[in-house]
Amino acid sequence: MIKKEFSLEYAHRLLNHGCVVLVTSHFRGINNILTLSWQMPISSRPKLFALAISKKHFSNKLIRKSKELAINVPGRNLIKEVHLCGSYSGKKVNKFDKAKLSPIAANFITAPLIEECFANIECKVRNMYNLGDHMLFIVEALRVLVDPKWFDGNFLKLNDSGIETLHHLGKDLYMVSGAVIKAR
Amino acid sequence: MIKKEFSLEYAHRLLNHGCVVLVTSHFRGINNILTLSWQMPISSRPKLFALAISKKHFSNKLIRKSKELAINVPGRNLIKEVHLCGSYSGKKVNKFDKAKLSPIAANFITAPLIEECFANIECKVRNMYNLGDHMLFIVEALRVLVDPKWFDGNFLKLNDSGIETLHHLGKDLYMVSGAVIKAR
Numbered sequence: 001m002i003k004k005e006f007s008l009e010y011a012h013r014l015l016n017h018g019c020v021v022l023v024t025s026h027f028r029g030i031n032n033i034l035t036l037s038w039q040m041p042i043s044s045r046p047k048l049f050a051l052a053i054s055k056k057h058f059s060n061k062l063i064r065k066s067k068e069l070a071i072n073v074p075g076r077n078l079i080k081e082v083h084l085c086g087s088y089s090g091k092k093v094n095k096f097d098k099a100k101l102s103p104i105a106a107n108f109i110t111a112p113l114i115e116e117c118f119a120n121i122e123c124k125v126r127n128m129y130n131l132g133d134h135m136l137f138i139v140e141a142l143r144v145l146v147d148p149k150w151f152d153g154n155f156l157k158l159n160d161s162g163i164e165t166l167h168h169l170g171k172d173l174y175m176v177s178g179a180v181i182k183a184r
Numbered sequence: 185m186i187k188k189e190f191s192l193e194y195a196h197r198l199l200n201h202g203c204v205v206l207v208t209s210h211f212r213g214i215n216n217i218l219t220l221s222w223q224m225p226i227s228s229r230p231k232l233f234a235l236a237i238s239k240k241h242f243s244n245k246l247i248r249k250s251k252e253l254a255i256n257v258p259g260r261n262l263i264k265e266v267h268l269c270g271s272y273s274g275k276k277v278n279k280f281d282k283a284k285l286s287p288i289a290a291n292f293i294t295a296p297l298i299e300e301c302f303a304n305i306e307c308k309v310r311n312m313y314n315l316g317d318h319m320l321f322i323v324e325a326l327r328v329l330v331d332p333k334w335f336d337g338n339f340l341k342l343n344d345s346g347i348e349t350l351h352h353l354g355k356d357l358y359m360v361s362g363a364v365i366k367a368r
Contacts, residue, residue, distance in 0.1 A: 017351035017359050018202005037200050040224045042236035043316025052226035083367035132227025167201035175201050178362030183267035
């Protein structure tokens with residue numbers, strides 16, 4: 001997949017519709033992948049995102065230590081990999097190996113990006129809050145890479161030639177992105 | 185629409201797949217409705233949600249003062265109302281009147297709920313953070329009302345008899361919820 005740089009200005013459009021993501025992290029030689037639904041844009045300028053990650057998750061520890069992560073956006077074609085990465089702990093399993101996903105080097109962070117995802121966002125942690133049974137990580141996007149065939153200008157081109165995102169409903173149930181409609 | 189109480193335990197399943205919501209607020213006799221995509225669950229116990237609301241929005245002021253809000257979840261049938269409530273300011277327009285939506289009384293908050301939405305979550309604000317060009321409101325869910333025909337047990341029953349949610353892609357483009365699939 002040949003990816004191109006995408007304007008940070010429109011980075012929120014990758015996640016605005018609430019799709020599942022794969023969060024990659026790295027600390028002292030250890031890489032991990034976390035399947036996450038609880039992430040969203042929270043500021044346009046600067047371009048901030050929030051991610052709620054369970055205190056029990058191994059990725060929580062890696063991200064607290066390294067203060068960086070990447071948000072990787074999978075298409076429907078990766079449903080098995082997405083569910084697998086949400087079903088094992090990185091404490092016990094190298095999820096890049098187990099899911100046969102390919103790590104590629106980022107520019108601004110040491111955590112790897114996932115080659116097979118149609119978009120990757122490199123992020124640095126700016127704040128962390130302890131809220132209930134999760135930590136809320138506030139991150140700033142530094143660089144976005146996308147597969148241009150998934151976009152029409154700065155908009156996601158969903159449901160055109162098999163371009164679909166995944167949205168988690170709970171347990172092993174996922175919703176696939178549906179038709180695109182205009183409000184007027 | 186006859187609604188029933190829904191278990192707080194599963195309240196996150198209303199928003200887990202990233203749909204657009206209508207946030208209602210009230211302060212000193214003034215009601216407002218805000219169309220919002222930047223909201224998500226962030227803790228299971230207690231049941232917390234985060235909402236990023238632009239500092240420019242009138243609802244931001246009402247919620248900062250009243251420290252309460254309701255999250256109302258619209259179906260696709262309300263696309264015109266959803267887009268209208270995202271296109272006007274409550275400073276100038278009574279959006280309940282303009283969108284012809286019906287306010288109904290909540291139990292734990294003074295802000296009204298929206299009758300026409302298939303689910304309503306009454307919330308109290310627990311924390312507020314000033315982050316970039318938005319405020320991040322951390323709220324605790326106190327009560328959930330749903331139209332039971334939208335659910336199969338504690339799961340959203342999407343794409344069964346016209347049951348569809350809306351997901352904002354940007355400007356006047358929305359994605360409708362698509363097929364539900366199992367990961368294995």
